[in-house]
Amino acid sequence: MRDKRGIHTPAQCRAARALLGLTADDLARRARLTIDVVAAFEAGGDIELPARAALENALRECGVIGIAEAAAGEGVRFSRPATDPARRAPFAFDLA
Template structure:
């Protein structure tokens, strides 16, 4: 998951940084720093954030020639 994907995923489902940090059990500053591109969180924190977003209905689109992205799961 890239910082842009994280921001876009939250926007799709109307989730705040605080809500995602709480759901993923990561520090709010860790999430904010990641989304700003200031640092890359530990892999377990990154996975927890992505899992929380997926459980909330986001699907991550891998690089497939058109670039990475996110969408709502059907």
């Protein structure tokens, strides 16, 4: 059984990036992958499990988690409420 809070689909990955205001290149750098790997996954291609884990971990570190498919469908959300001081604006993250 897969983790209900993971990023499992290309649409979730694109939505998570949009929520954070990240480009595909930003996500690739954070996940320490090439832009080609991110683009392949977001286009629906198969990528290696370690690369998928790296994408998911990078998005989780930015504060976004996936929502498993349920009656309302799958999606993404911030992992912390907006009132939580630990949730910082995406531009506050260091891309180095």
